[in-house]
Amino acid sequence: MTEHNDGRAQARSKELFAAACEVIPGGVNSPVRAFASVGGQPPFIRKATGCHVVTEDGAALIDYVGSWGPALLGHAHPEVVEAVIKAARDGLSFGAATAAEVDFAELICEFVPSLRGGMVRLVSSGTEATMSALRLARGYTGRNKIIKCAGGYHGHADMLLVAAGSGAATLNIPGSAGVPPDAVHDTLLVPYNNAEAVAELFAAHPGEIAAIIVEPVAGNMGCIPPLPGYLERLREITRREGAVLIFDEVMTGFRVAPGGAQERFGVTPDLTCLGKIVGGGMPVGAYGGPREIMSKIAPLGPVYQAGTLSGNPLSVAAGLETLRLIKRDKPHEALEAATLRLTKGLAERAAKHGIAWTDVAVGAMFGFFFVAGEVHDYEEAKRSDLDRFAAFHSEMLRRGVYLAPSQFEAGFVSTAHDDAAIEQTLAAADGAFEALAGAAAS
Numbered sequence: 281m282t283e284h285n286d287g288r289a290q291a292r293s294k295e296l297f298a299a300a301c302e303v304i305p306g307g308v309n310s311p312v313r314a315f316a317s318v319g320g321q322p323p324f325i326r327k328a329t330g331c332h333v334v335t336e337d338g339a340a341l342i343d344y345v346g347s348w349g350p351a352l353l354g355h356a357h358p359e360v361v362e363a364v365i366k367a368a369r370d371g372l373s374f375g376a377a378t379a380a381e382v383d384f385a386e387l388i389c390e391f392v393p394s395l396r397g398g399m400v401r402l403v404s405s406g407t408e409a410t411m412s413a414l415r416l417a418r419g420y421t422g423r424n425k426i427i428k429c430a431g432g433y434h435g436h437a438d439m440l441l442v443a444a445g446s447g448a449a450t451l452n453i454p455g456s457a458g459v460p461p462d463a464v465h466d467t468l469l470v471p472y473n474n475a476e477a478v479a480e481l482f483a484a485h486p487g488e489i490a491a492i493i494v495e496p497v498a499g500n501m502g503c504i505p506p507l508p509g510y511l512e513r514l515r516e517i518t519r520r521e522g523a524v525l526i527f528d529e530v531m532t533g534f535r536v537a538p539g540g541a542q543e544r545f546g547v548t549p550d551l552t553c554l555g556k557i558v559g560g561g562m563p564v565g566a567y568g569g570p571r572e573i574m575s576k577i578a579p580l581g582p583v584y585q586a587g588t589l590s591g592n593p594l595s596v597a598a599g600l601e602t603l604r605l606i607k608r609d610k611p612h613e614a615l616e617a618a619t620l621r622l623t624k625g626l627a628e629r630a631a632k633h634g635i636a637w638t639d640v641a642v643g644a645m646f647g648f649f650f651v652a653g654e655v656h657d658y659e660e661a662k663r664s665d666l667d668r669f670a671a672f673h674s675e676m677l678r679r680g681v682y683l684a685p686s687q688f689e690a691g692f693v694s695t696a697h698d699d700a701a702i703e704q705t706l707a708a709a710d711g712a713f714e715a716l717a718g719a720a721a722s
């Protein structure tokens with residue numbers, strides 16, 4: 281078993297972290313990577329293959345972070361790597377149209393129900409996808425106000441850094457400094473899983489709300505599934521009010537089903553935002569919808585959106601190969617079975633050690649809270665015992681399992697997580713829960 285947190289074993293990561301802190305704010309290039317809420321310090325990753333990340337200290341950790349979602353097919357999938365190498369030989373970037381991006385756009389539109397017969401625009405991150413989709417929704421409707429959920433995270437555009445989940449929740453900066461009040465003046469908030477709160481906002485601001493943006497399965501306040509009827513009700517309300525329903529499927533796209541949450545739950549939004557898996561580990565985001573709305577984007581229409589590296593050939597090669605492999609291998613049934621084996625096994629072991637626990641699995645996405653009973657929104661997620669989460673996180677890491685270092689994140693299973701990896705994870709959890717129960721008793 282990998283004793284990652286053994287002082288000696290972390291020596292190189294410690295050295296690197298000290299050096300990183302001198303030249304990179306907080307030593308990390310994205311705040312979620314810091315171990316701010318779980319204590320300790322981040323392991324530095326040398327390489328990753330399959331379901332493992334290998335640290336600079338030589339530990340091979342079973343990875344449920346999956347690069348924060350993209351690694352559905354496991355790390356360094358040989359066919360994806362080969363596609364990128366082949367593309368690289370032909371040039372790294374042209375800033376011009378390519379044949380591969382047409383194939384890619386066609387395949388994305390084939391996968392995602394709301395894009396069938398519609399159009400998709402490639403960008404370079406999930407942040408760009410949501411930011412652009414909201415600009416488009418505002419341009420299309422001629423309205424300014426938008427609705428988001430408390431604890432929802434849609435990237436770091438100014439207007440969306442209000443009650444933001446993920447790292448903003450972890451670090452307790454849900455409304456960021458540096459965002460002018462005017463930038464968020466038109467951002468309205470509702471609790472997740474509460475469609476009536478949405479209806480009330482439309483009643484209070486008739487004809488003013490351009491769009492609601494929602495993670496159809498919340499993944500940035502921990503993992504919280506939609507209550508039955510919630511997404512359907514959002515669809516009804518937005519249709520009635522002439523507003524744009526935006527599903528932020530940056531995390532759920534290609535993960536909770538091949539066609540994302542909209543396929544899984546049978547609710548079709550107007551606009552869909554994609555990221556993470558769509559790039560197969562390379563920087564890609566995308567947003568799309570029906571021709572009528574998408575034709576408002578420049579150069580067809582008046583809504584401006586651009587990008588030097590949009591449709592970058594290496595990114596397109598990785599994304600295209602990833603989607604082709606999903607289409608060829610149809611991994612979602614097996615992914616879901618593996619995810620359920622994991623969450624059921626965790627629940628059994630938590631119960632065995634008398635630990636209050638609730639878990640969620642949707643497709644290949646999962647989460648857990650240290651609280652008894654279901655969690656429906658961000659306020660309820662915050663009731664989880666965060667000290668216990670921190671202790672569990674470091675006990676698991678010590679036993680060779682790498683989980684996202686925050687209660688307000690989701691976990692990701694890949695096709696590379698085989699029975700042995702899941703069993704090893706459950707054995708680690710047994711030990712971790714035992715340590716937690718022992719600490720509580722003493």
Ligand SMILES: Cc1ncc(COP(=O)(O)O)c(C=O)c1O
Nearest residue numbers: 405406407433434435530531555
């Ligand atoms: C649901 C959701 N939307 C948007 C984003 C932003 O994507 P990116 O980090 O690629 O900018 C993320 C994750 O970061 C996300 O989980």
Ligand SMILES: NCC(=O)CCC(=O)O
Nearest residue numbers: 310312348446447500689
């Ligand atoms: N769930 C939150 C993210 O995926 C964020 C990743 C990052 O900003 O590094």
